[in-house]
Amino acid sequence: MVEEYAGSKGKFPPVKRREKRSLYVATIEKAHSLVNSLIETNRLDNLGLVVVDELHMLGDGSRGAIIEMTLAKVLYMSKKTQIIGMSATLGNIRDLQTFLKAENYTNDFRPVQLKEYVKLNDTIYEVDPKEEDCFRFSRLLNFKYSSAMQKIDPDHIIALVTEVIPTHSCLVFCPTKKNCENVAGMICKYLKEEFLQHRQAEKAVLLRELRDSGNGSVCPVLRRTVPYGLAYHHSGLTSEERKLVEEAYSSGVLCLLTCTSTLAAGINLPARRVILRSPYVATDFLKRSQYKQMVGRAGRAGIDTVGESILILQSKDRNMAQTLVCSPMENCYSNLMHDDGKGITSLILSLIGLNVTSSSEQLRDFLRGTLLFVQQQQLCAEQSLWEVVQQKVDLLKDKDLITVTPDAQTLQVTKLGRATYKGSVDLTHSDVLYRDLSRGLEGLLLNSCLHLVYLVTPYDMISQCKPDWRIYFRQFTLLSAAEQKMSAAVGVPESFVARKAAGQTGEKRKKTQRQNGMFQSGSLMKSWSSFQGVDMEAVRRMYLALVLFSLLKETNLWSVADRFQLSRGFVQTLLSSSSAFCSCVLHFTEELEEFWPFKALLTELTRRLSYCVKAELIPLMEVVGVMESRAKQLYNSGYKTLTHLANADPAVLSRTIENLYRKQASQIVASAKMLLNEKAAALQEEVDELLTVPSDLPTTPNTQQLT
Incomplete structure (x- = not known):
């Protein structure tokens, strides 16, 4: 049984399988919750193997802290579980060996040889660490540029890509999302007509699928670039657009992608040539590990005999680039102390809550098995690790998340503390969440879902929100009287939004008046004092809630993104983050009796947030390969349930549904059958569990008859 643990998906604790074993494919956060649930139910020894891909992410902020917590718990609590960590970009292997009590296997074999180059002006140099300055002359670029073309493409990207496309594939890494779109558009301007003929029919199908995925809308940039075999790939795309673009690139329909650095990690889209548009990600110079991840995309096993990367440099970056391409890999450090020790505080809370430790001495014993302990001299120079632990214990007591019994000095978790770690709620937000939910109970609005949506809008996305006040006010006026009253109750009155909208308009008017020499001070912005107590975090959170509320009402991501003037990628990220946070809040409320009404509502x-489609389409959306547009086609053609799909004839299905190939139809039917079997197996497991007599219960005639 292959089970997904990501976003809102996954059951805690996982379903017990009597006749089968499960393979859990999990995000970092869900893997941690999964391990916690197995510890809590004394089932951790059933976990045979933990595989951690991209182990270097241990050094990646808060997510690195979560990986370390998870692995430390497995090492401490289970003597049977094997851990395998994999990475191509690790420096300090010895520290990680000590932490994981691991053997080290290293191999530099590559199925396809990689050649690394840099381009400076119109000269290509090969990277060679044996050379004094790391670069050896390779060749001059042979491409005739007009003066106009030279201005538009001073880095000679067109020359570099046309050496390989459309026969071979190419990835161009760009420093920003906007730059991805601009570079793709710029390349198309100078491609010959023959590019339009290459796999023309398949590109027309791709454009039609992109239009279907956007409910009739296609990104103007993609509409222009796809006919040439080009596309961009970054977080501004919806998940369905990304899937279509990735499949088209993998099959050769698209020969070039302009992309951000995120494509280098975790997505298997190799290329004959990889071009790094700049040695920067946004304004930050590349790290050695980031560089290796990007150039590692070059070379397609079974297709190419060689892969090559080209880093485009400006003269000012030459010295830093020499260090970048030739230096050893960066060291990986524990992140339990990241962000003022948020990781170690969270770890201590969960250890006490799971009854892994109940005293300061046991906490010390556990922490001796962490990467932080291995590296404490570098990371805890100003104070000892044990002083840090005591500080964090005191902090948890102050937040009323743990208590200490006066007699035995035993550490115990409070109900709020249990809800916090079981809901995987950030410690900085747990008391705020408790307060918001408590206030919510006092006047929960149930004639629409706006109030609930506000309560599950993620706190960590508030900082990314900069409301357009005129749009805010326009959407506010569309709310019912009850919804406006609810908004005022959480601290966002209509009068405040109206004043801000008027101020935004007034600022434009004042600017015009200044330019015309007409401005008189003090006219529009008086009487702000009455709004000085307004909580701007609540205001921004309500704005995000309005985006989600609109999305749930009409489910058209494109039109909602356009209405709020947000990128569709941001809207989808907001949706998926809210879905995951809603699941966290659900687990949080399950641990606190006073929040019992929320359980059914949040479930x-x-x-609804996970799939953001009409209720009747949700069962179909669970099937692999079925997105909203396909679900609508299936539903309208009579395939309305999993049972209908599981019993469908793939040949008939592909003839019935427009643009559905036989192979895709077979995959959909197979996935529906698997889902149906999983649901049946899970129900059978529950029945068996109910009918099983506990081993410590004396057998009676009644229980014999029952079994």
Whole structure:
């Protein structure tokens, strides 16, 4: 049984399988929750193997802290579980060996040889660490540029890509999302007509699928670039657009992608040539590990005999680039102390809550098995690790998340503390969440889902929100009287939004008046004092809630993104983050009796946020390969349930559904059958569990008859 643990998906604790074993494919956060649930139910020894891909992410902020917590718990609590960590970009292997009590296997074999180059002006140099300055002359670029073309493409990207496309594939890494789109558009301007003829029919199908995925809308940039075999790939795309672009690139329909650095990690899209548009990600100079991840995309096993990367440099960056391409890999450090020790505080809380430790001495014993302990001299120079631990214990007591019994000095978790770690709620937000939910109970609005949506809008996305006040006010006026009253109750009155919208308009008017020499001070911005107590975090959170509320009402991501003037990628990220946070809040409320009304409400809301389609389409959306547009086609053609799909004839299905190939139809039917079997197996497991007599219970005639 292959089970997904990501976003709102996954059951805690996982379903017990009597006749089968499960393979859990999990995000970092869900893997941690999964391990916690197995510890809590004394089932951790059933976990045979933990595989951690991209192990260097241990050094990646808060997510690195979560990986370390997870692995430390497995090492401490289970003597049977094997851990395998994999990475191509690790420096300090010895520290990690000590932490994981591991053997080290290293191999530099590559199925396809990689050649690394840099381009400076119109000269290509090969990277060679044996050379004094790391660079050896390779060749001059042979491409005739007009003066106009030279201005538009001073880095000679067109020359570099046309050496390989469309016969071979190419990735161009760009420093920003906007730059991805601009570079793709710029290349198309100078491609010959023959590019339009290459796999023309398949590109027309791709454009039609992109239009279907956007409910009739296609990104103007993609509409222009796809006919030439080009596309961009970054977080501004919806998940369905990304899937279509990735499949088209893998099959050769698209020969070039302009992309951000995120494509280098975790997505298997190799290329004959990889071009790094700049040695920067946004304004930050590349790290050695980031560089190796990007150039590692070059070379397609079974297709090419060689792969090559080209880093485009400006003269000012030459010295830093020499260090970048020839220096050893960066060291990987524990992140439990990241962000003022948020990781170690969270770890201590969960250890006490799971009854892994109940005293300061046991906490010390556990922490001796962490990467932080191995590296404490570098990371805890100013104070000892044990002083840090005591500080964090005191902090948890102050937050009322743990208590200490006066007699035995035993550490115990409070109900709020249990809810916090079981819901995987950030410690800085747990008391705020408790307060918001408590206030919510006092006047929960149930004639629409706006209030619930506000309560599950993620706190960590508030900082990314900069409301357009005129749009805010326009959407506010569309709310019902009850919804406006609810908004005022959480601290966002209509009068405040109206004043801000008027101020935004007034600023434009004042600017015009200044330019015309007409401005008189003090006219529009008086009487702000009455709004000085307004919580701007609540205001921004309500704005995001309005985006989600609109999305749930009409489910058209494109039109909602356009209405709020946000990128569709941001709207989808907001949706998926809210779905995951809704699941966290659900687990949080399950641990606190006073929040019992939220359980049923949040269970249904999690489903709606996970798929963001009309209720009747949700069962179809669970099938692999079925997105919203396909679900609508299936539903309208009579395939309305999993049972209908599981019993469908793939040949008939592909003839019935427009643009559905036989192979895709077979995959959809197979996935539906698997889902149906999983649901049946899970129900059978529950029945068996109910009918099993506990081993410590004396057998009676009644229980014999029952079994």
